[in-house]
Amino acid sequence: MSDNGFEPRLIGFLCRWCSYNGADLAGTARLKYPPNMVPIKTNCSGRVEPTHIMKAFADGADGVIIAGCHPGDCHYINGNYRTAGRYPLMEKLLEQLGLEHGRVRLEWVSAAEGDKFARVVGEFTEEIRALGPLGWSEQFKDEAAAVAPEAVTA
Amino acid sequence: MAEEKIGVYICHCGTNIGGKVDVEEVTKWAATQPNVAVAREYKYMCSDPGQDLIKNDIKELGITRAVVAACSPTMHEPTFRKAASDGGLNPYLLQMANIREHCSWVTIDPVAATAKAKRILSAQIHRLPLNEPLEPIEVPVNHDVLVVGGGIAGIEAALKLSATGKHVTLVERNPSIGGHMAMFDKTFPTLDCAACILTPKMSALGKDPNITLMAYSEVEYVEGYVGNFTVKVRKKARYVNTDICTGCGACQEACVVRKVKSEFDQGLGFRSAIYIPFAQAVPLRATIDPAKCLTLSKGKCKQQTCVSACGPGAIDFEQKDEVVELDVGAIIMATGFELWDAAQETRYGYGRLDNVITSLEFERISNASGPTGGEIVCKNGEAPKSVVILHCVGSRDQNYQEFCSRVCCMYSLKFSHLIKEHLPETEVYELYIDMRCFGKNYEEFYRRLMDEGVNFVRGRAAEVTDVALSPDEEGRLVVKTEDTLLGIVRRIPADMVILSAGLSPAHDAKEVSQIFGFGCSANGFYLERHPKLEPVATVTDGIFIAGCCQYPKDIPDTVAQAGAAAAGVLGLVDNDTVKVEPTISYIDPEKCSGCHICVGLCPHNAIQYNEEKNAAEVIEAACKGCGVCVSACGSNVPQQRGYLDVQIFAEIEGALAV
Ligand SMILES: Cc1cc2nc3c(=O)[nH]c(=O)nc-3n(C[C@H](O)[C@H](O)[C@H](O)COP(=O)(O)OP(=O)(O)OC[C@H]3O[C@@H](n4cnc5c(N)ncnc54)[C@H](O)[C@@H]3O)c2cc1C
Numbered sequence: 016m017s018d019n020g021f022e023p024r025l026i027g028f029l030c031r032w033c034s035y036n037g038a039d040l041a042g043t044a045r046l047k048y049p050p051n052m053v054p055i056k057t058n059c060s061g062r063v064e065p066t067h068i069m070k071a072f073a074d075g076a077d078g079v080i081i082a083g084c085h086p087g088d089c090h091y092i093n094g095n096y097r098t099a100g101r102y103p104l105m106e107k108l109l110e111q112l113g114l115e116h117g118r119v120r121l122e123w124v125s126a127a128e129g130d131k132f133a134r135v136v137g138e139f140t141e142e143i144r145a146l147g148p149l150g151w152s153e154q155f156k157d158e159a160a161a162v163a164p165e166a167v168t169a
Numbered sequence: 170m171a172e173e174k175i176g177v178y179i180c181h182c183g184t185n186i187g188g189k190v191d192v193e194e195v196t197k198w199a200a201t202q203p204n205v206a207v208a209r210e211y212k213y214m215c216s217d218p219g220q221d222l223i224k225n226d227i228k229e230l231g232i233t234r235a236v237v238a239a240c241s242p243t244m245h246e247p248t249f250r251k252a253a254s255d256g257g258l259n260p261y262l263l264q265m266a267n268i269r270e271h272c273s274w275v276t277i278d279p280v281a282a283t284a285k286a287k288r289i290l291s292a293q294i295h296r297l298p299l300n301e302p303l304e305p306i307e308v309p310v311n312h313d314v315l316v317v318g319g320g321i322a323g324i325e326a327a328l329k330l331s332a333t334g335k336h337v338t339l340v341e342r343n344p345s346i347g348g349h350m351a352m353f354d355k356t357f358p359t360l361d362c363a364a365c366i367l368t369p370k371m372s373a374l375g376k377d378p379n380i381t382l383m384a385y386s387e388v389e390y391v392e393g394y395v396g397n398f399t400v401k402v403r404k405k406a407r408y409v410n411t412d413i414c415t416g417c418g419a420c421q422e423a424c425v426v427r428k429v430k431s432e433f434d435q436g437l438g439f440r441s442a443i444y445i446p447f448a449q450a451v452p453l454r455a456t457i458d459p460a461k462c463l464t465l466s467k468g469k470c471k472q473q474t475c476v477s478a479c480g481p482g483a484i485d486f487e488q489k490d491e492v493v494e495l496d497v498g499a500i501i502m503a504t505g506f507e508l509w510d511a512a513q514e515t516r517y518g519y520g521r522l523d524n525v526i527t528s529l530e531f532e533r534i535s536n537a538s539g540p541t542g543g544e545i546v547c548k549n550g551e552a553p554k555s556v557v558i559l560h561c562v563g564s565r566d567q568n569y570q571e572f573c574s575r576v577c578c579m580y581s582l583k584f585s586h587l588i589k590e591h592l593p594e595t596e597v598y599e600l601y602i603d604m605r606c607f608g609k610n611y612e613e614f615y616r617r618l619m620d621e622g623v624n625f626v627r628g629r630a631a632e633v634t635d636v637a638l639s640p641d642e643e644g645r646l647v648v649k650t651e652d653t654l655l656g657i658v659r660r661i662p663a664d665m666v667i668l669s670a671g672l673s674p675a676h677d678a679k680e681v682s683q684i685f686g687f688g689c690s691a692n693g694f695y696l697e698r699h700p701k702l703e704p705v706a707t708v709t710d711g712i713f714i715a716g717c718c719q720y721p722k723d724i725p726d727t728v729a730q731a732g733a734a735a736a737g738v739l740g741l742v743d744n745d746t747v748k749v750e751p752t753i754s755y756i757d758p759e760k761c762s763g764c765h766i767c768v769g770l771c772p773h774n775a776i777q778y779n780e781e782k783n784a785a786e787v788i789e790a791a792c793k794g795c796g797v798c799v800s801a802c803g804s805n806v807p808q809q810r811g812y813l814d815v816q817i818f819a820e821i822e823g824a825l826a827v
Contacts, residue, residue: 024825032708033688039241042270043700050276050285053292053824054267056242057812058752062796070818074825087683090709091795092772101800126708127690133275152825 023077023143025052027136028067030060032090033125034082040129048133049140052080059083061094065105068119069112075152078118078143080135085123095123117142118149173298174206176232177290178222180214180239182269187212189273191283195238198287202294206232214239215248223249223263224256233258234297238266238290243699259302261751261811266290287827295823299816305748308790310396311498312742315340317388317681320348321724322716323503324370325731326738331379333739338381338495339374340388340402343432345450346371348505352433352529354536354543356724357583358614364538368449375451384452389492391500391685392773394793395711396747400495406488408457408465409443414483416453418445423478425470429461431540435530438540443475443484448538455483498742499711501734502695504681506672506717509563509570517559517633517668523548524646525633525666528580535587545591552592553664557648558584559630560601564671572692574671574721578605581669582614585623598624598661600650608723626661627654633666672721687712694720705734710749713737752811753792754799758784760806767798767807776807 029035035056041048057063060083068079081098089095102121109119120139124132177199181187192210199208207230211219214237226232235258237249242265250260268286276282312335316327319341327337339346350356351371353363374380383402390401409420424441431440433447440446442461445453463470464486476484511519511527518525524547526534537543547553558581564574578601585597604625606615619625628651637643641662648661674693675681682689687707688696695714698706705713715734716727741747756767756776761784768776768785775791776798778784787798787807798807805814 026821026824036243036708039243039267039270042241042274045274047277048275050272050278050281053285053288054271055292055817055820055824057796057817058809059795059797062800062809062812064800064814066814067817067821071821071825074822076821076825084688088688089772090686091793091797092686094772094795094797097770097797097801126688127696 019144019147021144021148023051023140023148024075025078025080025136025140025143026071026076027052027054027080027082028057028060028063029054030083030095031056031058033084033088034060034122034132036126037082037124037128037132040126041133042129044129046129046133048136051140052136059089059091059094060098061091063098065108068105068109072114072118072149072151073155077146077149078120078139080120080122080139082122082124082132082135085125088125114149115146117146173204173234174230174232175204175294175297176223176226176230176235177202177205177208177294178214178219178235178237178239179208179210179268179290180219180237181210181212182239183212186239186269186273189276189279189282190268190286191279194283195286195290199290199294202291204234204298205294206230215245220249220252223252227253227256227258233262234300235263236266236290236293236297237263238268238286238293240269241265241267241271261303262297262300264293264297264300266293284827288824291827292820292823295819295826296816299813299819301810303751303810306751306753306789307746307748308396310742310744310747311398311496312336313338313495313497314738314742315388315398315400315495315497315500316503317500318348318503318505318716318718319343319346319382319384320503320505320716321350321367321370322505322718322727322731323348323501324374325728326501326503326715326735327374327380328370328377329732329735330738331377333743334379335739335742336379336381338383338497340386341382341384342387343446344385344407344454344456345446345452346374346382346384347447347449347451349529350724351447351449352435352536353532354539355583355587357579358608358610360583360586364449371449371451382452383493385456388684395749396498396741398497398500398711400497400500402493402495404491404493406459406490407454408459408462408484408486408488409455410483410485410488411452411454413481414454415481416445416450416455417480418455419478419480420455420475420484421445423474425472425474426461426463429458434533434540435527437530437533457484499713499738500685501738502681502685502707502712502714502718503716503731504675504678504718506721507675509574509670509673511562511668511670513569514562514668517562517630517666518635519668522633522635522646524553524664525668528577528584528667528669531584531667535584535591545588547664551664553595555596555598555645555661555663556588556665556667557598557600557630557661557663558667558669559648560599560669561629562668562670563673565602570671570673570692572721573605575605575607576721576723577669577671579608579611579614579723581667582606582618584667585618586621589621589623596624598626598648598663600626600628600630600648602627602629608725626650626652626659628652672717675718678718685709685712694718705730705737711741750794750811752794752809753789754787754794754796754807754809756785756787756807758782758786760804761785762804764803766801766803770797770801772797
């Protein structure tokens with residue numbers, strides 16, 4: 016565990032049927048994990064778009080988790096297969112934008128896997144802590160200031 | 170966007186939230202957030218006075234949006250949306266911020282928890298101005314019910330529903346209903362005869378005009394949603410015309426293949442290739458085992474004795490599987506358990522040593538209609554002089570199943586009683602870890618067995634061996650165990666060793682749960698919607714569970730659950746309509762380029778291409794609201810109500826703004 020004093024800001028897109036309930040179960044079981052991730056609920060992980068992830072990074076996130084039902088368990092038959100298919104493309108896209116590998120993570124967490132949810136968030140927090148801040152939001156502010164200074168100060 | 174007035178309500182949940190999160194601090198902070206008109210804290214927001222806070226603020230302060238920061242929306246979103254609606258606000262203008270399950274309960278540091286609570290709440294405060302009023306979609310409800318599995322759970326649920334006038338289809342995989350209970354002789358703790366209490370229910374079910382029994386059948390495919398499921402059931406070929414078969418059994422007597430191990434007798438007795446699994450089977454109809462029948466497997470049974478024996482001419486070698494489609498409004502899963510495979514625990518020698526038997530085998534041996542006619546005998550036909558019963562085989566074991574199977578202590582006591590009753594001179598030993606006699610009259614039953622002279626030895630057996638160390642052990646089995654109360658290691662000679670194996674999920678529980686679209690717990694049993702408050706519902710509205718498919722339990726609990734599931738189903742199918750979430754997709758035909766990408770991706774075939782408009786269209790009744798089309802469209806044309814891009818963006822923004 017690297018203790019560099021940096022507290023990563025994480026966003027977690029959780030599908031409503033499996034992973035959101037898995038996160039609830041971690042709570043019901045009073046498991047403890049780092050407080051760095053704020054969950055955002057979608058009906059299906061297949062709803063998560065590259066723009067959502069970019070928006071998170073642009074607004075100051077240092078890492079993003081997408082969590083959905085295990086293959087075969089999707090409430091929408093195969094929505095999570097769409098997620099799985101899309102994910103490598105998303106990773107490529109983000110790589111081309113200069114994002115280092117490891118800031119986005121796809122996980123299958125079932126409604127019964129509270130322990131897995133807690134573990135994944137714990138691990139991911141430490142991995143991102145080790146990677147350090149991303150700083151896109153600062154960079155965007157600077158760039159925006161260079162283009163239109165009045166818009167930023169306003 | 171018009172100016173919105175948001176009411177923020179933060180729940181202490183006693184100390185569940187308030188003990189960790191500084192609620193006062195979060196409330197003060199919330200009051201300073203954009204659009205927030207009022208921020209309040211309350212001990213228990215879900216109480217009536219808590220809900221009244223929201224209703225009053227709608228009326229008196231004219232708030233136009235509300236967020237309740239409390240427990241998981243799975244728990245109380247319906248409660249608070251109802252309160253909003255009662256107060257005159259569209260329910261979808263209320264959001265919940267989950268600061269209990271996702272925050273106070275999982276965070277160690279109070280300062281960090283308070284900060285996280287603000288971020289979670291901030292996401293919702295940012296989102297709320299973008300929420301649109303929505304109306305739940307009202308869909309018709311099919312009044313018919315499907316029950317899957319014909320053990321005592323499924324039988325009970327089907328009968329209860331039929332009594333209310335609903336039509337039930339019961340699908341059972343085996344040739345007969347009855348499940349495990351049909352195999353037992355007696356049931357603990359009352360020792361009433363299992364057949365005497367089960368058979369009347371089985372035959373009532375078979376005759377019930379409101380129940381269609383599909384035995385020897387399996388569900389292959391399920392589609393649809395609450396109130397409106399379409400199910401495909403495969404009726405396996407019995408090679409017997411069940412409309413004319415009378416169940417007389419002449420065919421099984423006539424069949425030349427007579428040495429097929431009977432599944433019902435746990436392989437201890439034999440059946441023919443054409444068989445009725447047991448005398449009280451429902452439906453009482455013959456079935457041909459295609460793998461064993463000479464005509465069906467080899468194409469050559471010269472005599473075809475079954476054909477000549479069958480008076481009505483019911484045998485039909487040309488019969489094929491049939492797939493039947495059903496429409497039902499609700500489903501009860503009652504697929505039960507399987508006995509844990511005791512051969513895995515090799516040190517007990519099951520499958521290797523004669524006279525090491527499983528509990529289900531003992532049920533058959535002790536059963537008057539079983540392979541020994543109820544005589545408790547060893548393989549050589551002699552009565553055992555010493556019987557050792559090993560508890561917790563495969564249960565409460567880190568190597569196998571960690572959980573307690575709940576019924577083994579009790580059925581082991583039942584076995585001791587039966588042995589003592591049949592063979593008073595026989596020594597009986599129960600090797601237990603703890604005696605778990607939790608039910609009504611169970612502890613009393615345990616006491617009674619102590620008085621009957623059963624030897625209770627506290628310890629988990631180390632090994633069962635046939636290597637004798639003394640003349641007394643010669644030619645017998647020996648159980649090596651620690652006696653933890655005496656603090657010694659013992660060798661107990663035995664003529665019969667019964668393995669009280671645990672209860673396991675059905676081998677295909679996972680696949681079955683996937684066909685129906687709900688999940689399994691970590692231990693492999695079906696997952697209930699809430700472990701305490703919704704023990705018979707699943708995450709899929711309209712699908713319920715009952716009996717041992719949910720978790721090991723005894724017959725009284727199984728029957729109680731079956732009743733609960735039936736009540737849950739009735740509360741649904743007794744209505745003409747049900748409201749479903751309006752969070753579905755819509756497509757603006759003006760913007761759609763007609764590229765078709767969403768049409769192919771939709772998991773529910775809910776998008777069709779309209780040639781006239783050259784645009785994709787959402788079929789509202791079929792859309793389930795996954796949002797796959799939204800994220801797939803290159804031009805962002807499909808949008809999902811309640812999960813609009815702008816709403817998700819606003820949540821992200823809010824979560825990162827603090
Ligand atoms: C050795 C032993 C002794 C016991 N003795 C007692 C006792 O004395 N008293 C007591 O209270 N409890 C006793 N129990 C517990 C008792 O067996 C259970 O409580 C009870 O059988 C549970 O009923 P069920 O209907 O849930 O499951 P089951 O009895 O397992 O029935 C499930 C049914 O569903 C069918 N099925 C499975 N999968 C499918 C599918 N995919 N499609 C269609 N059908 C399917 C099965 O063929 C079966 O007919 C004992 C258990 C054991 C192992």
